[in-house]
Amino acid sequence: MRVGRTRSDGSPDESSFDSFDLAFRDLFRLANRVARRILANRAAAEDVAAETMSRAYAHWPRIGDAPYREAWIARVAANLALNMVRRRPEVVAIPVEHSHDDAVVARVALVEALRRLSERQREVIVLRHLAGLSEQEVAAHLGLGLGTVKTHLRRGMAALRFRFGVELEGPARHA
Numbered sequence: 001m002r003v004g005r006t007r008s009d010g011s012p013d014e015s016s017f018d019s020f021d022l023a024f025r026d027l028f029r030l031a032n033r034v035a036r037r038i039l040a041n042r043a044a045a046e047d048v049a050a051e052t053m054s055r056a057y058a059h060w061p062r063i064g065d066a067p068y069r070e071a072w073i074a075r076v077a078a079n080l081a082l083n084m085v086r087r088r089p090e091v092v093a094i095p096v097e098h099s100h101d102d103a104v105v106a107r108v109a110l111v112e113a114l115r116r117l118s119e120r121q122r123e124v125i126v127l128r129h130l131a132g133l134s135e136q137e138v139a140a141h142l143g144l145g146l147g148t149v150k151t152h153l154r155r156g157m158a159a160l161r162f163r164f165g166v167e168l169e170g171p172a173r174h175a
Contacts, residue, residue, distance in 0.1 A: 020060050023069070028053055030070060030131065031077035037130045038081035038114075040107040048084060052077040071141030074131030075123065082122075085111045113163045121156030124149055 028049050035048035055076055056063065063069050114122050120142075127138045128149075139149040 019064050020057055023064075024053065027056060027070070027073045031073050034074050034077040034126070034131050035081040038078065038107075038111060038126075039084060040104055044084060045081070048077055048080045051080055068137075068141045071127060071131070071133055071137055074127055074133065075141065078123075078126040078130060082111070082114070086115070109164070110160075113160050116163065117156050117159055118152075121152045121159070124152040125156045125160070128153055 031049035031052040032045050035052075036042065036045035039045050039048065052073060056073060059072075063072050066072070114125070117125070123142060124138055127133045127141060128135060133141070135146060135149050135153070138144075138153075139146045142149070144152075
């Protein structure tokens with residue numbers, strides 16, 4: 001893996017940042033998509049995506065040519081969005097009639113449920129389902145085996161289903 005190019009004095013070579021300009025649009029869209037799914041707010045998601053890209057630029061010599069670059073962007077965006085949610089005042093559940101507001105209520109409930117998962121389960125679920133990475137890409141990004149990713153994914157999803165009261169479908173399992 002090639003990290004970034006550097007000059008003889010150890011500072012990053014400006015040409016190594018040319019690839020940042022080329023990748024910016026796609027990476028910004030990825031960061032925005034992840035943040036928007038968590039925050040359900042266009043302006044806040046754009047702020048998170050901009051902060052994510054700022055951090056990517058600062059780390060570009062290290063991540064610019066890395067095979068896990070997209071996963072790094074998705075993870076940073078998810079972490080920033082979750083931090084933003086944590087800083088919000090507690091949301092009081094108000095019963096609403098069935099309307100477009102149901103989606104907002106569902107997102108708030110999802111964020112709260114994600115908070116209650118272990119950090120590893122949350123990372124795996126966010127990268128797999130919100131960032132749209134494959135299980136193999138999640139495993140590579142987090143430095144885990146594929147089986148470990150699948151285990152965290154299964155346990156995290158089971159916890160979310162239990163939290164939302166959704167019964168697991170499929171054949172009954174016997175202990």
